[in-house]
Every structure is written in C-alpha cells, then in structure tokens.
Amino acid sequence: MNLTLYVWRQKGPKEKGSLERYEAKHVSPDSSFLEMLDEVNEDLIKSGKDPIVFDHDCREGICGMCSQMINGIAHGPDTEITVCQLHMRKFKDGDSIYIEPWRAKAFPLISDLMVDRSAFDRIIESYGYTSAHTGGVPDGNAIPVSKVNADIAMDAAACIGCGACVAACPNASAMLFVSAKVSHLGVLPQGEVEAARRVKAMVSQMDAEGFGNCTNHYECEAACPKGIKVTFISRMNRELLKAIPQVEKKAAGGGF
Amino acid sequence: MILDGKCPTGPIETSWDRHRFEMKLVNPANKRKFKVLVVGTGLAGGAAAATLGELGYNVEAFCYQDSARRAHSIAAQGGINAAKNYPNDGDSIYRLFYDTIKGGDFRAREADVWRLAQVSNNIIDQCVAQGVPFARDYAGYLDNRSFGGAQVSRTFYARGQTGQQLLLGAYQALCRQVQAGSVKLHTRREMLDLVVVDGEAKGITCRNLVTGQIESYWGDAVVLCTGGYVNVFYLSTNAMGCSVTAAWRSAKKGAYFANPCYTQIHPTCIPQSGDHQSKLTLMSESLRNDGRCWVPKKQGDERAAHQIPEDERDYYLERKYPSFGNLAPRDIASRAAKEQCDDNRGVGPGKRGVFLDFADSIKRLGEDKIRERYGNLFDMYEKITDENGYKQPMRIYPAPHYSMGGLWVDYNCMSNVPGLFVLGEANFSVHGANRLGASALMQGLADGYFVIPNTIANYLARITPGKVKDDHPEFKRSREEIQGQMDKLLSIKGKKTVSELNRELGKVMWNNAGMARSEQSLKEAIKRIPELREEFWNNVNVTGVSGSTNQQLENAWRLADFLEFAELFVKDALHREESCGGHFRVEHQTEDGEAMRDDENFCYVGAWEFKGIDKEPELHKEPLKFENVELAVRSYK
Ligand SMILES: Cc1cc2nc3c(=O)[nH]c(=O)nc-3n(C[C@H](O)[C@H](O)[C@H](O)COP(=O)(O)OP(=O)(O)OC[C@H]3O[C@@H](n4cnc5c(N)ncnc54)[C@H](O)[C@@H]3O)c2cc1C
Ligand code: FES
Numbered sequence: 001m002n003l004t005l006y007v008w009r010q011k012g013p014k015e016k017g018s019l020e021r022y023e024a025k026h027v028s029p030d031s032s033f034l035e036m037l038d039e040v041n042e043d044l045i046k047s048g049k050d051p052i053v054f055d056h057d058c059r060e061g062i063c064g065m066c067s068q069m070i071n072g073i074a075h076g077p078d079t080e081i082t083v084c085q086l087h088m089r090k091f092k093d094g095d096s097i098y099i100e101p102w103r104a105k106a107f108p109l110i111s112d113l114m115v116d117r118s119a120f121d122r123i124i125e126s127y128g129y130t131s132a133h134t135g136g137v138p139d140g141n142a143i144p145v146s147k148v149n150a151d152i153a154m155d156a157a158a159c160i161g162c163g164a165c166v167a168a169c170p171n172a173s174a175m176l177f178v179s180a181k182v183s184h185l186g187v188l189p190q191g192e193v194e195a196a197r198r199v200k201a202m203v204s205q206m207d208a209e210g211f212g213n214c215t216n217h218y219e220c221e222a223a224c225p226k227g228i229k230v231t232f233i234s235r236m237n238r239e240l241l242k243a244i245p246q247v248e249k250k251a252a253g254g255g256f
Numbered sequence: 257m258i259l260d261g262k263c264p265t266g267p268i269e270t271s272w273d274r275h276r277f278e279m280k281l282v283n284p285a286n287k288r289k290f291k292v293l294v295v296g297t298g299l300a301g302g303a304a305a306a307t308l309g310e311l312g313y314n315v316e317a318f319c320y321q322d323s324a325r326r327a328h329s330i331a332a333q334g335g336i337n338a339a340k341n342y343p344n345d346g347d348s349i350y351r352l353f354y355d356t357i358k359g360g361d362f363r364a365r366e367a368d369v370w371r372l373a374q375v376s377n378n379i380i381d382q383c384v385a386q387g388v389p390f391a392r393d394y395a396g397y398l399d400n401r402s403f404g405g406a407q408v409s410r411t412f413y414a415r416g417q418t419g420q421q422l423l424l425g426a427y428q429a430l431c432r433q434v435q436a437g438s439v440k441l442h443t444r445r446e447m448l449d450l451v452v453v454d455g456e457a458k459g460i461t462c463r464n465l466v467t468g469q470i471e472s473y474w475g476d477a478v479v480l481c482t483g484g485y486v487n488v489f490y491l492s493t494n495a496m497g498c499s500v501t502a503a504w505r506s507a508k509k510g511a512y513f514a515n516p517c518y519t520q521i522h523p524t525c526i527p528q529s530g531d532h533q534s535k536l537t538l539m540s541e542s543l544r545n546d547g548r549c550w551v552p553k554k555q556g557d558e559r560a561a562h563q564i565p566e567d568e569r570d571y572y573l574e575r576k577y578p579s580f581g582n583l584a585p586r587d588i589a590s591r592a593a594k595e596q597c598d599d600n601r602g603v604g605p606g607k608r609g610v611f612l613d614f615a616d617s618i619k620r621l622g623e624d625k626i627r628e629r630y631g632n633l634f635d636m637y638e639k640i641t642d643e644n645g646y647k648q649p650m651r652i653y654p655a656p657h658y659s660m661g662g663l664w665v666d667y668n669c670m671s672n673v674p675g676l677f678v679l680g681e682a683n684f685s686v687h688g689a690n691r692l693g694a695s696a697l698m699q700g701l702a703d704g705y706f707v708i709p710n711t712i713a714n715y716l717a718r719i720t721p722g723k724v725k726d727d728h729p730e731f732k733r734s735r736e737e738i739q740g741q742m743d744k745l746l747s748i749k750g751k752k753t754v755s756e757l758n759r760e761l762g763k764v765m766w767n768n769a770g771m772a773r774s775e776q777s778l779k780e781a782i783k784r785i786p787e788l789r790e791e792f793w794n795n796v797n798v799t800g801v802s803g804s805t806n807q808q809l810e811n812a813w814r815l816a817d818f819l820e821f822a823e824l825f826v827k828d829a830l831h832r833e834e835s836c837g838g839h840f841r842v843e844h845q846t847e848d849g850e851a852m853r854d855d856e857n858f859c860y861v862g863a864w865e866f867k868g869i870d871k872e873p874e875l876h877k878e879p880l881k882f883e884n885v886e887l888a889v890r891s892y893k
Contacts, residue, residue, distance in 0.1 A: 012804070031532040032640075038534060038755070045753050045799050045808065053805055055322060057495040059535045061636065062420055063326040078639075085639050110466055111805045118443070121323050125435045129428035132385035134307040134705050140384040141342060144396025153389040154415055157424065161325055184387065191387045 001027050001093035005040065007052055008100040013109050019098070029089040033076065034059060034066065036088055037099075053112035061085040061225060064160030067167070068113050069100040074164035074223040082162065082225045102163050104172035106210045117163050119209040120177060126205035127198040128181045130191045149187050156184035158226040168223035171212030176220040178206050179236035180228050186239055196243035203240060259512075259863055259878035262666045263367035268884050272371040275667070276710050280717035287312035288438075289721040292712065293460055293475035294318070295447050295502055298327030299419070299697055300680025301481030302426030303704025308479075309433030311709055316473060317430065317439055320446045320465060320497055320810075325427040328483055328495040329700060332419025333540035333633065335401060335411035336383075336697040338376040343400050347408040349373045356695060357885045359405040359585055360660070360688020361837035361853065363518070363861075366884055367667055368685045375706040376698050380412055382705055386425035390414050403693035404541055405585035405892075411694045416540055416632040422697055426704070445471070446810065448741075449734045450478065450506040450676065457675035458724040461734040463742075465810065468803040470739050472731040476721050477675045477712060480506060481704070484659035484681040486519055488818050488825060489770065490762020492656035493525060493538040499814035500821045503663050503682050507821075511671040512863035512876060514684035515661035516821070517829035520691055520838045521771050522657035523549075523589035526640055527609040536655040537640055539612070539633055541693040544582045546617035546626060547650070549573050549593070551601040551610050561603070561611055561649045572596060580892040587690045587838045587851075588892060590654035594771050595849065597653070604651040613649035654771060658696060660687040660838065661828075664863040664878075668711035669703060672863075675719075677712060679703035684861065689837025742802040745812045750795030754811045757792050761818060764788065769826050774842045778830040785826065786870070789819040824864055824873055831875065834858045855887055 003024040010017025022044075027036050034056055041051035057065040066083040070076035076086045091097065099113065107115040145153075157180070165176035182199050185191030191198070214233060221230045264271040264278075282290065290313050294305040297319040305317040319327060341347040352373040357364060380398070384390065390412050391399040400409040414421040433439040442462070449461035451472070459474040485500035486492040507513045524539045550569045557564065572592055574581045584592070593610045596602060603609050618626055623646055627634065634645045641651070662684040669677050669685070680700040687695065724730075768781035792815065800806040835844040835851035836858070844852045861878040 028530050028532050030529045032534075035532045035534050039532065042753055042755065045797060048799065050800050051808060053807060057321055057326060057497050058328060058331050059496060060331055060537050061639075062417070063321070063328070063330050063495065064323075065321060065326050080635075081639060085636070087639065087642070089642060114805065117322060121325075121431065121441075121443075124325075124428060125431040127435075129432045130385065130387050131432060132382070132429075134303075134310060134382060134429070134709070135378065137381050137385035140340070140380040140390075141397050143384075145392055146396050147392050147394050150389050150392040150396075153387070154417075154421075157387075157389050157414075157421060158417065160330075160420070161323065184389065188387050188389065190385055 001029065001088070001091070003027060003091065003094070004096045006096065006098045009052070009112055010109060012111060027088050029087070031088050032059070032084060033070070033086040033088065034084050053114050055114050056084055059084040062160060064162035067102050067115065067162055067164070069102065069167060071098050074102070074168040075225055080225055080227045102167035104166045104211070106172065106174070107163060107166065119211070120161050120163065122209065123174070123178060123202055123205045124181065127194070127201035130185060131194060132190070143189050145188060153184050153187050156180045156228065156232055159228055160226055162225065164223040164225060165220035166211065168219040169212065170217055170219065171215060173214045173220070174206050174211040175214040175233045175236070176224065176228055176230065178202050179232040182236045182239060183232045195239060196246045199236060199239045199243050257876045259664070259861070259876045260666070261365055261878055262668065263365060264667065268366060268370045271367050272374055279710060279714040282713045282717050284312055288314050290314060290716050291316065291475045291722065292477050292479060293473055294479045294481060295460060296327065296481035296483060296680070296682070297324035297427070297430065298329035298481060298483055298680060299423055299426055299700030300704045301479070302327065302423060302430050303701050304479055304481060304679055304708045305439050306426060306429035306433050307705050307709045308712070309436070309438035312438065315433070315439040316442060316475065318442045318445045318447060318462060320444065322443055324430055324441060324443065325424060327423060328498055329423045329697070330420045331495065332697055333416045333538065334403065334542040335413035335418045335694040336379070336422060337403070337410050337694040338380045338412060338698065339373055339410060340377055340380060342398060343409045345408045347410050351408065352376060352410065354885055355406050356686065356692060357688070358890055359690055359692035361690050361851070361890050362688065362855070362859070362882060362887050363515070363836055363880065364686050364688030365880065366882060371707065372686050372699060372702050375702045378706055379698060379701045383422060383425050386429060388414060388421045388425045401542055402545055402583060404544065404583045404589065405692040413542070416630060419697060422701065426701070447482070447502045448505060448738045448813065450509045451730050451734050452509050452673060453724045453728055453730050455674065457673050458728070459726060459731060461731070461738050463738070466805055468801070468806060470735045472726040472735060474724060474726040474731070476716060476719060477677060479677040479679060479708060479712070480663065480682050481679045482682045485821065486656040486659050488761070488822050489656040489765050490758050491528065491533060491536050493522060493536055496535065499817060501814050501817045504817045504821045506663060506673070506676060507866050509673065511673045511676055512664040512865055513661070513824060514664035514861050514863040515828065516825040516864070517769070517832060517839050518660035518689045518837060519656060520586055520658035520660060521590045521654045523586055523593055523654050524612060524652045525655035526637065527604055527606070527651055527653040529605065537636065538655070538657065539637060539650065539652060541586070543612060543630060543633060546629065547612040547614050548582055548616060549589070549610055549612055551596045551603060555600040557601070561613070570601070577892045584892050585690060585692060590771055591840060593654055609651040609653045611649035612652045614645065615649070618646065658691055660684065660689060660691055664861065668714060669707055670711070670715060675715060677708060679708060689839055739802070741813065742809060745796070745798050745809060745816070746800070746802060748794065748796050748798065750797050752791070752795050753797055754808060754815055757788065757796060758811070758815050761785070761788055761815070761822060765822055769829050772840050772842050773829050775830065778826050781826045782823065782830070785819065785823045792816065792819055820869060827873065828862055828864065832858055832862065
C-alpha cells in the first residue's frame with residue numbers, strides 16, 4: 001500500500017520544528033510501523049537527506065523505548081500496543097498519517113521524535129524501590145503473599161515506562177506511571193513496610209519534575225500499552241492521604 | 257599458550273565458600289576510594305552496579321538506551337532457574353549443576369557452573385525481597401514451571417515477563433544507589449574503546465549519543481556487562497541496539513574472545529514474513545510445556561492445519577526424543593525443525609515453519625488456563641501474525657537468540673587483561689556450547705549480585721586507587737582514534753546504506769554459519785566477509801555529522817565491528833572439528849543426525865587473541881576437566 005506521512009522534524013531542542021511530508025510507497029501490510037519508517041529512512045538516506053530520528057530498541061513491545069503520537073494517539077490506533085508492535089495492516093492504502101513526538105513539559109525534545117524521559121528515572125530514584133540489601137534476606141517462601149495481591153502487584157508492575165500516559169493526558173500528568181509503581185510495591189508485604197515514605201517521596205518528585213495534575217480524563221488508561229488501570233491512581237491517592245499524617249508525625253519526633 | 261581459569265581445587269561442594277575465604281577484601285573505609293565503571297545495566301550490570309554501590313564503591317554505570325531499565329534483559333519471557341526444590345520433585349544444587357554441564361554439552365567449567373547452581377537460591381530470595389511479583393499459588397507460595405533440558409520444575413516466573421520484572425528489581429536497586437549517591441548513571445552513552453595503561457584496564461571511551469561528544473571515563477576497574485552478539489546474524493531475537501562493539505573493542509585491546517562460534521538458535525520464534533523484517537520475535541520456550549510441535553507427514557502438504565487428520569501428523573520431537581518430547585533442549589529442537597523444513601514438510605508462507613499446537617492442552621485444561629499461563633504471548637503472536645493461536649496452531653521457526661561464547665574470563669570473572677571483568681551474556685563462562693532455558697537470567701544475576709562483589713575486591717586490594725586518571729595521554733589518544741573513525745565513516749559517502757550491508761552480512765552468516773555448518777560453507781563465509789568489509793569501508797553511505805544525535809552513525813560502527821568479529825566467529829567454527837551443542841558441523845554427526853563431540857581433541861575452551869585486521873588470530877586453549885560429572889554422550893532420547 002501507499003501512504004502519505006506528515007512527520008515532525010526538529011533538529012534540536014532550540015531549533016524550530018515543522019511537519020514534513022513524505023511518501024511511503026509499496027508498504028507491506030505485514031510490516032510493523034517502525035519497519036515502514038525504516039524504509040522511509042532508507043529512501044531519505046539515498047537522496048542524501050537526514051533520516052528521521054526516533055527511539056526504539058527491543059521492537060517487541062517491552063523495553064518502552066519507542067514513543068510516537070500517531071494521528072494524535074499515543075502509540076497509534078490499536079489497543080494495548082506499542083508503536084513497534086503496531087502493524088501496517090491497521091492502515092488503509094492511501095491513508096495520511098501524522099507522526100509526532102511525545103509532547104510534555106517534563107519530556108523535553110531531543111531531536112525529531114526523540115524526547116528526554118529521564119524525569120521518570122528520577123521519580124524511581126526518589127523511592128521507587130524496597131530498601132532490601134543484597135544478601136541477608138529471608139527465604140523466598142518465608143512470607144506467603146496471597147495470590148490476589150501477587151496478581152495485583154504484577155498488573156501494576158507490567159508498566160514499561162514508555163510515557164504514553166503522560167503524552168496522552170491533556171495535563172501531561174504522570175499519575176498512572178507513579179501510581180503503578182506505588183501500587184506494585186505497596187501491595188506486597190516486602191514493600192508495604194516503606195509504603196508511606198515511598199508514596200510521599202515519589203509524588204513530591206513527580207511534582208518537582210513539572211508533570212501536570214490528574215483531572216480524571218482517563219486518557220492515560222486508554223493509551224497504556226500494558227493495560228494499566230486508573231484504579232491504581234485512586235489507590236495511590238488513598239495511600240497518600242494515609243501517609244501524610246504518618247510521615248509528619250515521625251518528622252516531629254513521634255511515631256513510637 | 258595454555259590458559260588457566262584459576263578454579264579452586266578440592267571438593268566442588270565447598271569450592272566457592274573456600275575461595276571466598278581465600279580472596280582478599282577491601283576495608284569498608286577504603287572502598288569509596290575505588291572507582292568502578294560498570295558498562296551495561298541489564299541483569300548483570302544492573303545487579304553489579306547496585307551491589308557494588310551498596311558495598312561502598314564509587315560506581316559509574318553506562319548504557320546506550322535512554323534509561324537503565326531498557327536493557328534487553330527486559331525482553332526475557334519464560335523464567336529463571338533455581339535449585340530450591342520447592343515442588344519436592346528431586347531437584348538439588350547438584351542436579352542443576354549436572355543439568356547445566358550436560359545441557360552445555362560438556363564444554364563449560366565445572367567450578368563456575370557449581371557456583372552458579374549454588375547461588376541460584378539466593379537470587380530468588382533477593383528478588384522476592386525487592387518486590388519481584390513472581391507467580392504464586394493460592395497458598396501464597398512461589399510457583400514453578402518446567403523448561404527444556406530438565407525433568408524437574410525449577411523455573412520461577414512472573415507471567416510472561418520474567419526478565420522485565422527481574423530487571424526492574426535490579427534497576428530499582430540501582431536507582432536506590434543513585435539516590436544514595438554511590439552510583440552515577442550515564443545513559444545514552446556507548447562505550448567505543450577500552451583504555452589500557454601498562455597492561456591494565458583503566459577506563460573507557462564513550463560517545464554521548466545525544467551530543468555526539470567523545471568522552472573519557474577513568475576507573476580502577478572496568479566491568480563489562482554488555483550482552484550478547486547474535487545480531488551478527490542481522491535477524492535475531494535481540495534488540496536493534498545489541499552489538500558486539502564493547503566486547504570486540506576490548507578484544508582489540510588484548511582481551512581474549514572465547515568460543516565465538518557457540519551461538520544458540522532458539523526453536524520457538526515467529527517465522528520471518530518478508531524482506532522488510534528488522535527483527536525476529538521469540539515465543540517463550542515455556543510454551544513447549546503445553547504446546548506440541550508437529551508437521552504434516554506428507555511432503556509439500558498445502559492443507560490448513562485443521563484439515564490434516566491426526567494420523568497424518570508427525571509429532572517429531574515426541575517421536576525422536578520420547579523421554580523429553582517437546583521439552584528437548586534448544587539446539588536439538590531447532591535442528592529437528594530445520595530438518596523437517598529442509599525435507600519439505602515445513603508449513604506457512606515460505607514453508608520455513610512448523611506448528612506449535614495447543615489444541616490438546618486447551619481440551620485438557622481449558623482455554624482460560626492456557627490464557628492465564630501464556631496470555632501475553634498469544635496476544636503478541638496475534639499482533640504480529642494476525643492469527644489466533646487458541647483457534648489454530650501457531651507457526652514457529654528457529655532464530656538466532658543467545659551467544660554462549662564471549663570474552664574469556666577466569667573463575668573471578670576477570671579477563672586476561674587485569675582490571676577488566678566481564679559478566680552476563682558478554683562472557684563465555686557457564687553455558688558451554690548450549691544454554692538451557694531460564695539459565696541466562698540466573699547467570700546475569702548470579703554474576704552481578706553474588707560473584708563480582710566478592711571477586712572484584714581480590715583485584716582492587718592489590719592496586720592503588722586512582723593511580724591513573726583521564727588526564728593520562730592514553731585517554732586522549734583513544735578519543736582521537738575514535739573521533740578519527742567517526743570522521744572516516746562520515747566521509748565515505750558511498751552508495752549502500754548501513755542496513756543493506758548489514759542484511760548482506762546477516763545472510764552470509766545465517767546461510768554459512770547458522771544451524772548447520774560445513775567446512776565448505778565456513779570457507780565460503782571466510783571469503784565473503786572480508787569482501788563485505790572492504791565494500792563497507794569504500795561504499796557505505798552514512799549521512800549527518802558526528803557532533804549531534806546520529807543513529808545512522810551508531811548503526812555504522814556497530815556493523816563495522818560485526819564485520820570484523822564475524823570473521824573470528826567463522827574461523828572458530830572452522831577450527832572446531834566436532835559438533836557440540838549449538839555448534840553443528842555436518843561432517844560430525846551420528847547416523848541418526850545427532851551431534852558428535854570429539855572429546856579427545858576438542859575438550860577445551862578456545863580463546864582467541866586478536867592480532868590485527870587481516871592477520872591470523874592466535875588460539876589459546878584452556879583444557880576442560882570433568883571430575884564431578886562423567887563425560888558422556890548427551891542423550892535426550
Ligand atoms: C527475547 C529473549 C527472551 C529471553 N528469555 C529468557 C528467559 O526466559 N530466561 C533466561 O534465563 N534467559 C532468557 N533470555 C536471555 C537473557 O535475557 C539474556 O541473556 C540476559 O538477560 C542478558 O543479560 P545481560 O545483563 O548480560 O545483557 P543485557 O540485558 O543485554 O544488557 C546489556 C547492557 O549493556 C549495554 N550496552 C551494550 N553495549 C554497550 C556499549 N557499547 N556501551 C554502553 N553500554 C552498552 C546496554 O545498554 C545494556 O544496558 C532471553 C533473551 C531474549 C533476547
Ligand atoms: S521498541 Fe521496545 S517497546 Fe517498542
């Protein structure tokens with residue numbers, strides 16, 4: 001099939017960007033979206049032009065590196081999918097496709113479709129972990145974990161950190177990402193111990209990074225390639241409400 | 257030269273404990289004076305950097321992706337082995353050790369494998385403490401499944417995302433150290449050179465992939481955890497950015513490359529659909545727990561699967577290997593699939609595929625149970641092929657997947673270049689000529705959490721911290737050399753793109769040094785590779801400039817390294833006149849097509865010393881001794 005692409009081109013964060021038009025010819029419906037872009041890039045290189053810069057690595061929907069707005073939808077028009085897993089059979093011959101980067105203040109643009117998502121790393125650094133030392137931990141079966149909780153933790157832990165939730169949200173909020181990690185660890189006995197400190201630290205780092213607030217649009221859930229549910233956001237809000245008095249009491253010298 | 261792995265002697269059961277006691281320690285107050293560079297943040301690198309930071313060393317960690325969490329370990333699906341024996345089905349450290357030695361076709365060191373089996377249990381405990389959401393039963397205890405090459409259930413898993421969950425555990429532990437100030441992370445950096453001063457590793461040269469800047473980093477030790485090299489076949493289950501670059505450039509600085517020809521072709525991948533294809537997708541081996549492999553008995557059968565009656569199907573793995581059946585090890589299952597297709601019994605477009613059928617399991621357990629076990633794999637299959645694996649059998653075909661070969665290391669995971677350590681898939685150590693499923697994750701975490709934190713001290717305790725820093729002239733020389741290479745690549749302005757040449761190399765390797773190798777095919781490859789290399793350096797077209805983000809340039813240097821490394825790979829395959837594990841020489845097979853080892857002449861690790869491009873590499877041998885497992889013909893019948 002033949003397609004017309006409008007791709008966001010921008011050499012660097014300070015340069016001006018614009019949508020450029022390209023023709024993608026003889027695209028196989030069995031090729032993936034990124035393979036289609038590979039072909040477009042081959043043509044660009046052959047005509048002496050700079051190929052389109054985009055992030056990608058595993059190309060199997062798990063590393064979270066690929067990140068594109070396709071016709072205004074994060075990761076494009078299919079459910080629970082990343083761009084690299086999106087296949088061209090989802091499009092029709094003659095379609096026009098608009099391809100843009102994630103747009104959010106907290107994700108500054110690097111080049112073309114590539115953005116800087118290190119804010120997510122800093123949020124995890126703030127407390128997205130359990131403080132277990134290597135070695136000196138009990139046997140893996142010492143603390144039974146109910147299957148229900150183990151399953152909830154896994155649902156939340158499935159997040160690939162791609163940032164689609166932020167890109168899809170009109171407020172560029174990172175609540176789905178943060179709540180997924182807070183819930184993953186908070187629901188397990190191994191992580192619950194630090195739950196109050198964790199949620200406070202992570203939410204405050206999230207705010208410091210310049211992500212917006214959640215006003216219940218649920219666009220994040222719709223865009224999430226791993227089907228992470230907004231119920232984790234309400235769970236996190238409850239955890240935060242519980243946490244604030246607890247952590248403050250401790251800071252004031254209480255908490256015995 | 258005869259190489260010495262410096263393995264502890266004496267009873268194997270206590271070898272690691274005795275060795276730990278005998279090694280030197282670094283006093284806690286001195287640890288922060290030592291700077292350790294950890295290149296790679298996958299299971300091996302992430303675990304190593306986090307643990308070394310926690311111990312108090314001053315750590316800097318590097319990866320080429322935008323975040324440490326995206327290393328290709330993330331893609332591992334099936335699971336991780338450990339000798340816990342929770343199911344009480346006869347497992348033990350000894351059995352895991354035995355299975356791994358046998359699975360590797362007796363081409364790995366006993367002492368290293370024993371240690372791996374011993375610490376496997378600590379790994380599970382560690383991961384649970386980190387919050388890795390392993391699958392559990394209704395009583396709340398950890399669940400296990402079976403993997404190829406084993407008759408016990410010792411594989412722990414987190415749905416079909418085990419690698420992701422283990423990596424997130426390591427990444428989060430790493431983030432905790434970043435917050436504590438003991439680890440500094442450098443993302444979007446690619447190591448392009450190892451800096452060696454007076455014979456010891458003292459730092460690395462990187463390119464900042466955003467700005468294009470060539471940067472120097474000094475360290476008292478360098479720990480390479482840069483993954484595998486099967487992208488030398490172009491199409492593989494690895495990520496697009498996986499390369500041999502860090503390992504190969506270290507080899508060019510003196511580190512020996514061991515057993516490069518030992519590569520694993522994974523039996524259960526989605527078949528290639530066309531020339532546009534950029535990578536192949538794995539369907540976890542765990543599927544073989546419940547899926548049955550078959551092909552039509554009739555050659556060239558064009559019927560759809562459901563039209564082929566039961567008695568016209570050949571469940572070839574069950575027929576050939578009755579005791580392991582569909583769970584035969586990977587090398588054997590892959591070759592069997594290739595045999596069927598070569599024999600014109602393949603299925604699907606292009607006839608390079610076999611069926612993996614779940615109908616019986618669905619009948620027995622119900623579709624819901626199968627969905628619970630493998631739902632995400634069925635979804636992925638459908639997204640790629642547009643076919644529903646619950647309704648019709650999946651089609652699978654073998655694809656390059658894992659490299660057992662890698663940089664040579666001794667028992668301490670140190671290469672022959674003092675101060676250069678190599679962990680995870682990047683080293684050669686524990687899998688011999690074939691890796692069993694669910695044991696790479698185990699190795700990465702064993703090396704990172706439990707081996708290197710002990711063994712690195714033994715080296716550091718002997719040297720003065722910070723003796724060589726990045727103002728040493730060797731760093732400047734290295735930067736200039738790397739910059740020169742970038743400029744050269746950009747100046748060629750030829751007619752072929754990097755990916756065109758990359759595909760060509762891939763074809764040469766797959767056709768001549770893939771699942772079956774012969775003297776003739778390998779000699780053909782040895783002729784073609786230098787020709788391709790020459791064409792690359794005269795006719796490649798790399799656009800853009802070196803001083804900014806330039807993904808074509810990245811692809812170009814990775815290919816340049818593969819074009820050199822491929823030749824060593826093929827030479828190794830040619831020299832090894834035997835069949836073992838993933839290395840199958842058609843000249844060396846039994847009457848019924850099984851691999852035939854030659855223990856008399858090839859029971860050694862082949863470690864190659866780089867002597868210059870277009871010069872013959874020198875082979876060093878490390879003899880392998882089997883004192884605890886008897887050298888035997890590996891049979892899964
Ligand atoms: C699809 C798939 C499924 C798998 N499933 C399983 C399974 O179920 N069980 C199992 O045991 N094993 C499995 N494996 C194998 C296993 O995942 C890998 O062998 C293992 O994770 C490798 O870990 P690693 O830390 O050595 O390397 P990787 O995870 O590949 O990490 C390499 C790191 O090095 C960095 N790097 C590389 N080159 C450079 C450079 N030049 N400069 C800077 N940084 C660099 C990368 O950025 C990355 O951080 C699977 C593999 C694949 C591909
Ligand atoms: S490239 Fe890894 S998720 Fe798309």
